Amino acid sequence: xxxxxxxxxxxxxxxxxxxxxxxxxxxxxxxxxxxxxxxxxxxxxxxxxxxxxxxxxxxxxxxxxxxxxxxxxxxxxxxxxxxxxxxxxxxxxxxxxxxxxxxxxxxxxxxxxxx
Amino acid sequence: xxxxxxxxxxxxxxxxxxxxxxxxxxxxxxxxxxxxxxxxxxxxxxxxxxxxxxxxxxxxxxxxxxxxxxxxxxxxxxxxxxxxxxxxxxxxxxxxxxxxxxxxxxxxxxxxx
Numbered sequence: 001x002x003x004x005x006x007x008x009x010x011x012x013x014x015x016x017x018x019x020x021x022x023x024x025x026x027x028x029x030x031x032x033x034x035x036x037x038x039x040x041x042x043x044x045x046x047x048x049x050x051x052x053x054x055x056x057x058x059x060x061x062x063x064x065x066x067x068x069x070x071x072x073x074x075x076x077x078x079x080x081x082x083x084x085x086x087x088x089x090x091x092x093x094x095x096x097x098x099x100x101x102x103x104x105x106x107x108x109x110x111x112x113x114x115x
Numbered sequence: 116x117x118x119x120x121x122x123x124x125x126x127x128x129x130x131x132x133x134x135x136x137x138x139x140x141x142x143x144x145x146x147x148x149x150x151x152x153x154x155x156x157x158x159x160x161x162x163x164x165x166x167x168x169x170x171x172x173x174x175x176x177x178x179x180x181x182x183x184x185x186x187x188x189x190x191x192x193x194x195x196x197x198x199x200x201x202x203x204x205x206x207x208x209x210x211x212x213x214x215x216x217x218x219x220x221x222x223x224x225x226x227x228x
Binding site: 002041045090103104105106107108 | 124149156158161220
């Protein structure tokens with residue numbers, strides 16, 4: 001285990017549902033990330049938080065809403081999603097944002113299916 | 116455009132054999148290059164990280180090389196095991212205020228008995 005947990009591990013939702021993904025890191029890191037991983041595509045960075053402040057929103061549609069209440073927790077609130085949003089959503093954390101050895105530790109991901 | 120390209124897309128080898136995965140990148144400025152292993156249904160786990168001045172780095176049976184002049188990297192797996200079956204992702208970090216990671220699409224490796 002990397003010290004980053006994600007719940008739920010699997011989620012099936014309809015297009016009109018509202019759900020939330022949760023990420024928790026037990027590493028004392030200051031930065032947290034949300035990534036989307038679609039089949040046979042590179043990981044796509046969605047959001048970056050540093051010290052609970054959002055530092056990047058990588059042109060993500062507003063139907064995805066992140067929340068970072070403290071440096072250990074990160075949420076991704078979902079509403080009115082589309083079937084093409086079905087993917088593996090990965091959370092990661094790192095000690096800081098900069099530096100060559102600023103390694104990101106990934107959680108196991110949430111497999112999301114939108115019907 | 117900052118890109119990371121990996122080859123082959125997929126690879127099947129027999130247990131005990133060696134293999135080499137390739138990564139070409141066009142990221143600039145360059146900060147460091149990482150190789151991750153991602154098991155099915157799991158998050159990526161770091162194998163190696165190399166900066167501009169490092170040519171090679173090993174982690175057990177995994178050896179990564181970096182040629183910063185040609186912007187190429189390789190990951191060599193020695194004496195493959197069934198547990199090596201996974202996706203291997205090349206990730207390049209480019210300075211943009213912070214170390215933004217640019218991911219390759221990965222090479223899916225299957226090791227057969």
